[in-house]
Amino acid sequence: MQAMRLDRTSRLDVVEEPLRSVECPDPIPATGEVLLRVSACGVCHTEIDEIEGRTPPPRLPMTPGHQVVGTVVREGPGCRRGLLNRRVGVAWIHSACGACSWCLEGRENLCPDFRACGRDAPGGYADYMVVGEDFAYPIPRAIGDLEATPLLCAGAVGYRALSLCQAVNGQSLGLTGFGASGHLVLQMARHLYPDSAVCVFARSPAERDFAEQLGAAWTGDTTDPPPRPLDAIIDTTPAWLPVLAAMQALAPGGRLVINAIRKEAGDQDVLAGLDYDRHLWREKSLSTVANVTRRDVVECLRLAAEIPLKPHVTAYGLEQANEALLSLKAGAIRGAKVLQLL
Ligand SMILES: [Zn+2]
Ligand SMILES: [Zn+2]
Numbered sequence: 181m182q183a184m185r186l187d188r189t190s191r192l193d194v195v196e197e198p199l200r201s202v203e204c205p206d207p208i209p210a211t212g213e214v215l216l217r218v219s220a221c222g223v224c225h226t227e228i229d230e231i232e233g234r235t236p237p238p239r240l241p242m243t244p245g246h247q248v249v250g251t252v253v254r255e256g257p258g259c260r261r262g263l264l265n266r267r268v269g270v271a272w273i274h275s276a277c278g279a280c281s282w283c284l285e286g287r288e289n290l291c292p293d294f295r296a297c298g299r300d301a302p303g304g305y306a307d308y309m310v311v312g313e314d315f316a317y318p319i320p321r322a323i324g325d326l327e328a329t330p331l332l333c334a335g336a337v338g339y340r341a342l343s344l345c346q347a348v349n350g351q352s353l354g355l356t357g358f359g360a361s362g363h364l365v366l367q368m369a370r371h372l373y374p375d376s377a378v379c380v381f382a383r384s385p386a387e388r389d390f391a392e393q394l395g396a397a398w399t400g401d402t403t404d405p406p407p408r409p410l411d412a413i414i415d416t417t418p419a420w421l422p423v424l425a426a427m428q429a430l431a432p433g434g435r436l437v438i439n440a441i442r443k444e445a446g447d448q449d450v451l452a453g454l455d456y457d458r459h460l461w462r463e464k465s466l467s468t469v470a471n472v473t474r475r476d477v478v479e480c481l482r483l484a485a486e487i488p489l490k491p492h493v494t495a496y497g498l499e500q501a502n503e504a505l506l507s508l509k510a511g512a513i514r515g516a517k518v519l520q521l522l
Contacts, residue, residue, distance in 0.1 A: 181206045183306035184501045185241040189233035192509050197502040198231045199244070199305065207302065207310045209256030214263055214313045216270070219522040221304035222247030222329030223496070223504045225360075226272070226441070230299055231505070234442070237299045245519075246272045246297040247332040248304030249325045252316065261313045267325070268316040271332040271477045274301045275312055289340075289471035296471075305501055307521060317477050320485035330360065330491040330516035331484050336472045338365035338414075339480040341439040342372070344467055345412035349373045354406060354413035354429060356381040356422040358391050360516060361439060364491060365414060368480075370395050371487045379406045381422065390514070410434060418444045420451055423466075424459060432462035439469040495520040 184199040192198065209215045227244045229235045248270040252263040276283050276291035283291050297303045297311070319328050338361040347353055353369055353376050355362050362380070369378050377397035381404065382388050388399040398407055402422050409431035415422050415438045423443075426436050454460075483489070492515035496504040504517040 181307035182498060183243045183302075184498060185243050186231055186237065187241045189231060189236050189240075191232050192228060192506060196506060199501050199505075201499055206308045209254055209310045211256050211258045212312050212314070213256040213310045214252045214259060214268075214316055215254040215256075215308060215310050216248065216250030216268065216316070217253045217308060217522070218248055218250040218304050218306060219520075220249045220325040220329050221245040221519045221521070222333060223501070223508055223517040223519060224333050225508065226333075227298070228505060228509055229441070235299065242299065243302040243306050243309075244298040245303030245305040245309075246270070246274075246299075247329040248297070248309060249319060249328050249332075250304070250309070255313070256310075259313050263313055263316060263318070267319050269319050269328055269332045269477070269481065270297055270304065270309070270311050270316055271336055271472055272296050273315060273472055273474060273477075275315055286473060286475060289473045294471060305498065305519060307498075315474065317474070317481060320481055322485040322488055323481065323490075325522075326493045326495060326518045326520060327490050328481070329518045330364065330493065331480055331489070332477060334360040334516070335364045335484060335489070335491070336477040336480040337361060337439060337469060339368060339483065340472055340476040341365065341414045341437045341469045342368055343476070344437045344469060345414060345435055347373055347376065347412050350375040351411035352377045352379065352408065352431075354379045354381065354410040354426065355391075356402065356413060356415045356426050357417035358382040358387040359416055361416050363390065363394060364489065366391060366394050366396060367487060367489050368483055371483065379410060381425070405429065412437070414439055416440055418442070420447050424450055424453065427459035427464060427466070430464045432464070434464050436464070436466045437469060438466070491516055493518045
């Protein structure tokens with residue numbers, strides 16, 4: 181089979197083709213694993229973090245890719261879910277231990293043995309890949325291969341953030357930052373909570389326009405005060421100012437959920453302005469989102485089919501993976517980038 185492989189970590193502005201096309205034997209599914217013929221694999225910012233060494237694969241070479249859609253063409257010994265010939269998706273969670281306290285309470289995203297697809301195990305930038313059958317999810321028929329891929333990462337993580345908001349219909353919601361995850365979360369929120377006003381805070385007028393087209397009740401800049409205090413806000417920005425602004429915008433008992441893998445140090449000094457009365461008092465709370473669980477992926481796919489949620493995608497060939505990554509890093513075009521293999 182053909183695969184795109186990362187041999188060593190490097191900065192994308194220094195090495196423009198960090199992934200190398202290789203011919204290698206097809207993987208063989210072990211006990212409880214299935215073999216997928218990959219038809220599409222999404223390209224994610226996390227791959228740039230892997231390539232540039234911020235979350236490097238523990239072993240190299242490694243095949244990236246964690247938003248994988250494919251057909252199960254072979255089952256390993258002991259498979260019992262009957263996935264053969266089914267179209268399935270694979271997400272960031274490639275496996276978890278299944279035995280620790282987090283796994284046992286359904287928070288396998290926090291498992292100390294969490295293994296990430298395309299970082300800790302070979303992912304979907306390849307014709308074939310293997311994964312435990314319990315970590316492969318049938319894709320609803322209403323969703324095409326290409327449009328399913330962003331749902332497996334931005335969609336599922338966004339769904340998790342929305343769940344952690346513990347919102348009920350009618351409560352007001354906010355989104356600060358409006359990127360790949362934000363525009364999917366807005367559509368999920370509008371469907372799940374039809375009587376809730378969703379306010380979007382974004383620096384760019386183009387993003388604010390897009391949010392309004394998708395049904396945001398109000399849009400403003402990062403620090404603009406919303407028309408009324410909000411019951412929950414999801415932050416997807418890499419900065420700290422939006423965190424402070426969001427804490428201030430929360431109603432009593434309000435929840436801020438940070439859905440960002442890391443925060444940059446650039447404006448960290450604004451935290452010195454954290455004021456107990458303005459930002460925390462009256463039982464405001466703050467939490468973060470890490471990884472995804474299988475349940476998040478399954479529920480996101482089900483919800484996406486129901487809405488229906490059809491992310492905009494731009495397709496690239498497998499050999500164009502480097503080009504797709506560079507274009508993603510440049511951030512020029514709206515819509516998810518997807519490698520189309522079939
Ligand atoms: Zn991702
Ligand atoms: Zn575990």
